[in-house]
Amino acid sequence: GNSVTQMEGPVTLSEEAFLTINCTYTATGYPSLFWYVQYPGEGLQLLLKATKADDKGSNKGFEATYRKETTSFHLEKGSVQVSDSAVYFCALSDGPGGNTPLVFGKGTRLSVIA
Amino acid sequence: DAGVIQSPRHEVTEMGQEVTLRCKPISGHDYLFWYRQTMMRGLELLIYFNNNVPIDDSGMPEDRFSAKMPNASFSTLKIQPSEPRDSAVYFCASSSGLSGANVLTFGAGSRLTVL
Numbered sequence: 001g002n003s004v005t006q007m008e009g010p011v012t013l014s015e016e017a018f019l020t021i022n023c024t025y026t027a028t029g030y031p032s033l034f035w036y037v038q039y040p041g042e043g044l045q046l047l048l049k050a051t052k053a054d055d056k057g058s059n060k061g062f063e064a065t066y067r068k069e070t071t072s073f074h075l076e077k078g079s080v081q082v083s084d085s086a087v088y089f090c091a092l093s094d095g096p097g098g099n100t101p102l103v104f105g106k107g108t109r110l111s112v113i114a
Numbered sequence: 115d116a117g118v119i120q121s122p123r124h125e126v127t128e129m130g131q132e133v134t135l136r137c138k139p140i141s142g143h144d145y146l147f148w149y150r151q152t153m154m155r156g157l158e159l160l161i162y163f164n165n166n167v168p169i170d171d172s173g174m175p176e177d178r179f180s181a182k183m184p185n186a187s188f189s190t191l192k193i194q195p196s197e198p199r200d201s202a203v204y205f206c207a208s209s210s211g212l213s214g215a216n217v218l219t220f221g222a223g224s225r226l227t228v229l
Contacts, residue, residue: 032216043118043205043220044157089157093216101147101170102216106156 002027004090006105013080013112021075021108023064023090031092033057033066033073034102038087047075047088080112118221120206126227132194135224138187139208147218148181148191149205157205163189164211196228 007022025031032051036044048057053068062077073090090105119138127133139146147162161171166183174181178197183189193200203225207218 034216036218041222043207043222044218045220046217049217091216100216101159101162102218103159104157 002031002092002094002103004092004103004105006090006108008108010109010111013110015082015112015114016079019077019080019110021088023073023075023105025071025073025092027092027094029094031094034091035062035064035075036089036091038089044089082112082114085110085112118206118208118219120221120224122224123222124225126229127196128229129197130195132192133196133226135191135204137189137206137221139189139206140219141187143208143210145209145211146183146189147207149207151203151205198228201226201228
């Protein structure tokens with residue numbers, strides 16, 4: 001079945017450090033890939049997405065590139081801020097149409113210290 | 115729009131009691147999802163609806179769990195009887211099929227503690 005594997009956290013960084021959170025996937029078709037973020041006490045919200053190979057999703061300084069050859073969708077940010085402290089979830093949806101439920105990774109907790 | 119509204123935000127109950135969690139999706143969204151989040155298992159899809167019809171309930175743990183969507187603006191997740199292992203945060207999410215059902219808007223969650 002489809003699955004998503006994320007690097008285990010927690011990840012602790014100093015402000016302005018470079019962030020990478022690794023994500024790899026297993027899927028039978030051509031999935032769409034997503035990063036969702038969960039701030040303390042809140043539900044998840046979409047951070048960025050990519051729907052086909054070599055697409056780059058970006059938002060709020062975060063980027064992730066859909067790499068079909070390595071089945072990866074790593075999240076990066078060049079300079080993190082304290083306000084980026086949250087739990088980050090990688091997810092996939094099988095099928096290009098998009099109307100299929102998301103499969104989530106277990107999440108990676110990021111803490112950014114001033 | 116006020117977003118996806120869930121209630122209660124927190125529920126503490128004793129084993130064996132019935133628990134009902136409620137969700138109001140975003141107006142106009144035709145997909146509704148119930149997820150459960152625990153430290154051990156992460157986010158698990160329990161059930162989802164399209165146009166108020168249950169499409170896939172294979173994630174519902176057992177017969178103690180049931181979900182309904184009587185109309186486009188309301189859904190419930192019921193646990194009867196509840197057990198300590200049901201303690202988790204339960205999220206409701208909705209989406210529009212026009213923009214892709216995987217672009218979800220989540221509620222703030224209902225944290226359930228079963229003693």
